[in-house]
Amino acid sequence: MKKFVLLAVCLCFLPRLSGGEEISLAPSLQIYDRYGVPMRGYLSQQQTYFRPVELAQVSPWLILAAVSAEDKRFFMHPGVDYKAILRAAWQNVKEGEVVSGASTITQQLARVIEPRPRTLWGKAKEAWNALLLERGKTKEEILEEYFNLLEFGALTQGVEAASNYYFGCPAAELSVAQAATLAGMIQSPVRFDPVKHPQSCQKRRNAVLRLMRQNGFIDQDVYQMALAEPLTLQAAPxxxxxxxxxxxxxxxxxxxxxxxxxxxxxxVQTRAAQIVQNQLARFTQENVTNAAAVVLDNRTGGVLAYVGSADFNDTRHAGQVDGVRALRQPGSALKPFVYALGMNKGFYPSYMMKDEDTFFEDGYRPRNYDGTFHGWVSARKALACSYNIPAVKVAAAVGAPTLLAGLRQLGLTTLNKPAGFYGLGLSLGAGEVRLLDLAGAYATLARGGLYKPVLLAETPVIGGPGAVRRVFDERVSFLVTDMLKDNAARADAFGLNSPLQVPFEMAAKTGTSKDYRDNFAIGYTPRWTVAVWAGNFDGSPMRRVSGIAGAAPILHDLAVYMQSVYPSPRFTLPDGVKAVTVCAQSGLPAGKNCTRTQTDYFLADKLPDSVCDGRHQALAAAARITFPQNGDVFKWDPAVAPDSQQILFQAEAAHPEFCQWVLDKKIKGQGNNVWWKIAPGKHRLVLRCGAETDTIRFEVLQ
Incomplete structure (x- = not known):
């Protein structure tokens, strides 16, 4: 009894404090899918799962249960219940030990806001703060803070988080029995944990229900119904x-x-993860330990699925590395954009190029994946079969700076070094990109050349909507798409029944980096885009696993699934694209003497100027320097006027309008014939006619 008298005396000497203190806690982050399905929750700054709620959104049963269990005169006292203090003091004296406390709800809130040791002085300060809280807040405001700050075990803070965790419902929907359960846990969340100690929890719940009945908060019928309700935990992990x-x-x-x-x-996320795991299980001896996949909604750029690795918890294979955003070399996966840019240089799907051993600037000498050369091939077949040398020829016509600028416009911003660093090898993947960005680039083709930033969340907006820009002409995008969906065109390299063949229209491309370190496979329809990577996060090479064998089977299964849940229409022919009968040997519009013909597409305003004459001799001289000859030597005469000492560069070319003369890396002119004022020295002369090049060396003596 003396302690309580001393406590009352101490209250008289405490400093006067403001009664409006609030404790502001940041809520836990909760991430949902587009339909409101919970995906993941994060701990708040106070390391709890915390979801703030207004008092109006708390079940009235919980308010009555908490008042019954913790402070039945809450709505009558000024913050400290003097009657309860006297009652507790009498019980403690009578029993010779502390068997009853007297803390009100307001005092409990004061203790949470400003924790203090359980000393006499600490209790006095707690009581004083409770009185001040009551002066600065309404009873409703005190209850709201109280319900938001209570801890209910399992890192759960606040009645909203507790209601969802234990019963799978918001605090507003708690039944009488559920409300009594949570109110009973306030005294000891550990002892009355419904998961670990269900019997103790139910016993405590029933005690709270009795108090509610005694206080007249529920009638006998409600009391009996609540007692009969089983303690059922409905929340999922x-x-x-x-x-x-x-x-x-x-x-x-x-x-x-x-x-x-x-x-x-x-x-889609669940199915994508399953497909990645199932397909990866096929590789037991090929050193393929991981894969990643991303699926985009082409209309919005929104991510529908995002699988960063086969198993997030696989520490042996660095499963927590995010393969969707990791920097990897894309190999041939950049070729469609090379050809799209090449359309501005006069290329078209039936354009014929010679796949042969070729030296490019700075001695660059690419090789095909299969180690052979394929002679004259159309651009359609070269892209579909992923032949390297024709792709580099197109890149040379485009120019490395233009190619790099175009790729950056597609969102491949990790290609952040100068064009000279990559050179023409950029067309074969000599740079590092992210799978997510690559998917966005292919979605640009699917949208007819319109780039949209990838969108990750709609509320709040994360990623997108950003700057929407046109990168390719809609007609150009269609031509490239038509090349990529042509199963017959890629049959020579991949067969007719490769994983890229699906029972609906889909454009697709694979890519394999040097030494088999990275596999890519990307497919798209008008509605969605799927991009897949396979390889090893430690950078070790796979055992001769190409994109068609590694990543493409994942693409196939995921694409078939996507078509079942997000059915996509066929690609439509845009205005300004014309179907033309062409000669299968020259690629030009067919003439009357052509015996092998097929239909192909052209930009209607960029049809070739001539038709095939049926002799196909133009191919034999598609890009050939006829003068000077390789190894020729000329003499500069100081006695002759310099303007009179010139050489006429001469060539035979199938498309002279696309021909460009480059002497010692400097452009000298265009067309079949160009005059050059001679200068002493050793010279390197290159004729570029679209994708075709011819190179000779000659010398001018002084």
């Missing part, structure tokens, strides 16, 4: 879906973000 994606979103989210409604589709 805390979700941990799309771990790489949700981690990335959490990094991008603002500090006060509580809810993110992402663009992800939980069902």
């Amino acid at each position: 805390r979700p941990f879906s799309a771990p790489h994606f949700t981690r990335y979103l959490a990094q991008l989210a603002g500090p006060d973000t509580a809810d993110i409604y992402s663009t992800l589709d939980a069902r």
Whole structure:
């Protein structure tokens, strides 16, 4: 009894404090899919799962249960219940030990806001702060803070988080029995944990129900019904879906973000992860330990699925590395964009190029994947079969700076070095890109050349909507797409029944980096884009596993699934594209003497100027320097006027309008014939006619 008298005396000497203190806690971040399915929750700054809620959104049963269990005169006392203090003091004196406390709800809130040791002085300060809280806040405001700050075990803070965790419902929907359960846990979340100690929890719940009945808060019928209600925990384990994606979103989210409604589709995400795991299990001897996949909604750029690795928890194979955003070499996966840019230089699907051993600037000498040369091939076949040398010829006509600028416009911003660093090898993947960015680039083709930034979340907006820009003409995008969906054109390299063949229209391309370190396979329809990577996060090479064998089977299965849940229409022919009968040997519009013909597409305003004469001799001299000859030597005469000492560069070319003369890396003119004022020295002369080149060396003596 003396302690309580001393406590009352201490209250008189405490300093006067403001009664409006609030404790502001940042909520836990919760990430949902596009349909509101929980994907993952993160701990708040106070390391709890915390979801703030207004008092109006708390079940009235919980308010009555908490008042009954913790402070039945809450609505009558000024913050300290003097009657309860006297009652507790009498019980403690009577029993000779502390058997009853007298802390009100307001005092409990004061203790949470400003924790103090359980000493006499600490109790006095707690009581004083409770009185001040009551002066600065309404009873409703005190209850709201109280319900938000209570801890319920399992890192759960606040009644909203507790209601969802234990019963799978918001605090507003708690039944009488569920409300009594949570109110009973306030006294000891550990002792009355419904998961670990269900019997003790139910016993405590029933005690709270009795108090509610005694206080007249519920009648006998409600009391009996609540007693009969089983203690049923309905909540599922805390979700941990799309771990790489949700981690990335959490990094991008603002500090006060509580809810993110992402663009992800939980069902697609689940299926994509299963497909990656199932297909990866096929590789037992090929040293393929991981894979990643991303699926985009072409209309919005939204991510529908994001699988960063085969198994996030696989520490042996660095499963927590995010393969969707890791920098990898794409190999041939950049070729479609090379050909798209080449359309501006006069190329078209039936354009004929010679796949032969070729030296390019700076001694660059690419080789084909199969180690052979294929002679005259159309651009359609060269792209579909992924022949390297024709692709580099197109890149040479485009120019490395223009190619690099075009790739950056497609969102491949990790290609951040100068064009000279990559050279023409950029057309074969001599740079590092992210799978996510690569998917966005292919989605640009699917949208008819319109680039949209990848969108990760709609509320709040994360990624996108950003700058929408046109990168390719819609007609050019269609031509490239038509080449990529041509199963017959790629049959020589991949066969008619490769994983790229699906029972609906899909454009597709694979890529394999040097030494088999990276596999890529990307496919798209008008509605969606799927991009897949396979390889090893430690950079070790696979055992001769190409994109068609490694990543493409994952693409195939995922594409078939996507068509079942997001059915896509066929590609449509845009205005300004014309179907023309062409000669299968020259690629030009067929003449009357052509015996082998086929239909191909052209830009209607860029048809070739001539038709095939049926003799196909133009191919034999598609790009050949006729003068000077390789090794020729000339003499500069100081006695003759310099303007009179010139050489006429002469050539035979199938398309002279595309021919460019380059002497010692400097452009000298265009067309079949160009005059050059001689200068002493050793010279290197290159004739570039579209994709075809011819190179000779000669010398001018002084």
